[in-house]
Amino acid sequence: xxxxxxxxxxxxxxxxxxxxxxxxxxxxxxxxxxxxxxxxxxxxxxxxxxxxxxxxxxxxxx
Amino acid sequence: xxxxxxxxxxxxxxxxxxxxxxxxxxxxxxxxxxxxxxxxxxxxxxxxxxxxxxxxxxxxxxxxxxxxxxxxxxxxxxxxxxxxxxxxxxxxxxxxxxxxxxxxxxxxxxxxxxxxxxxxxxxxxxxxxxxxxxxxxxxxxxxxxxxxxxxxxxxxxxxxxxxxxxxxxxxxxxxxxxxxxxxxxxxxxxxxxxxxxxxxxxxxxxxxxxxxxxxxxxxxxxxxxxxxxxxxxxxxxxxxxxxxxxxxxxxxxxxxxxxxxxxxxxxxxxxx
Numbered sequence: 001x002x003x004x005x006x007x008x009x010x011x012x013x014x015x016x017x018x019x020x021x022x023x024x025x026x027x028x029x030x031x032x033x034x035x036x037x038x039x040x041x042x043x044x045x046x047x048x049x050x051x052x053x054x055x056x057x058x059x060x061x062x
Numbered sequence: 063x064x065x066x067x068x069x070x071x072x073x074x075x076x077x078x079x080x081x082x083x084x085x086x087x088x089x090x091x092x093x094x095x096x097x098x099x100x101x102x103x104x105x106x107x108x109x110x111x112x113x114x115x116x117x118x119x120x121x122x123x124x125x126x127x128x129x130x131x132x133x134x135x136x137x138x139x140x141x142x143x144x145x146x147x148x149x150x151x152x153x154x155x156x157x158x159x160x161x162x163x164x165x166x167x168x169x170x171x172x173x174x175x176x177x178x179x180x181x182x183x184x185x186x187x188x189x190x191x192x193x194x195x196x197x198x199x200x201x202x203x204x205x206x207x208x209x210x211x212x213x214x215x216x217x218x219x220x221x222x223x224x225x226x227x228x229x230x231x232x233x234x235x236x237x238x239x240x241x242x243x244x245x246x247x248x249x250x251x252x253x254x255x256x257x258x259x260x261x262x263x264x265x266x267x268x269x270x271x272x273x274x275x276x277x278x279x280x281x282x283x284x285x286x287x288x289x290x291x292x293x294x295x296x297x298x299x300x301x302x303x304x305x306x307x308x309x310x311x312x313x314x315x316x317x318x319x320x321x322x323x324x325x326x327x328x329x330x331x332x333x334x
Contacts, residue, residue, distance in 0.1 A: 003166060006168060028182075028184070
């Protein structure tokens with residue numbers, strides 16, 4: 001079962017260099033978006049109430 | 063002499079067993095190399111053990127074909143980095159089954175490629191971010207960009223008048239165009255223009271023409287309401303621009319450049 005799964009992954013993703021490289025760069029792209037979003041969210045959570053976007057409505061009337 | 067072919071090959075090539083050159087030892091060599099424990103007749107001097115090997119020039123290379131240790135005058139080595147070899151046990155191969163992979167080869171191949179791919183992806187992210195950091199470092203910071211904007215009060219510019227303001231060290235022409243000037247700019251055929259561009263591509267609101275006051279020829283500042291086409295005229299080399307700021311005559315190759323600008327409500331203009 002596992003061997004068949006590994007074989008499928010090898011044949012679909014790793015065998016052709018073009019597919020392999022495309023997959024590598026796609027992974028890089030997705031990884032960066034996920035990492036940046038998660039890091040921003042963590043930063044905003046830790047600094048809640050301290051950033052300009054949190055206190056802007058106290059000083060600027062639109 | 064009946065010697066098994068395997069042993070003969072092993073003896074002619076270099077064997078890994080260094081055996082003393084005695085009949086008893088050769089017999090032991092037979093028994094450990096070949097699994098034939100049957101009786102093999104061994105003469106004291108087998109023919110393969112006495113033939114001298116010679117180099118091509120005739121000088122002697124070895125006295126026996128067998129790679130055997132010398133019998134007399136053996137120096138005793140008092141220290142050695144390698145353990146003493148017990149020739150009776152040296153052919154025993156240790157049991158490596160504990161260290162062998164249980165997975166099949168395809169699994170380890172796929173695993174290796176996935177590790178390579180993951181390393182590549184992470185390296186690509188790192189490289190991209192390094193380059194981005196260097197490039198962002200070169201661009202203007204937010205405070206510089208905030209100062210680089212100019213706000214213009216449009217209510218103070220009457221119809222049919224030009225205003226020249228300074229923006230990022232360059233003059234910017236703002237003209238409040240009349241209805242007749244707008245229709246004149248729209249009536250111009252694109253085929254007669256050197257740098258074909260329709261008037262609607264050059265303005266956001268037809269009555270306000272905003273453009274950089276830098277001649278596209280060599281960078282002089284053109285004079286407003288002058289020239290053959292009722293627009294701008296560059297005194298340096300005689301370029302004529304029409305009421306939409308398009309080059310019509312003279313050496314300049316391109317129309318006057320349009321900066322980035324936005325209208326804030328009805329009577330305010332922000333350039334930058």
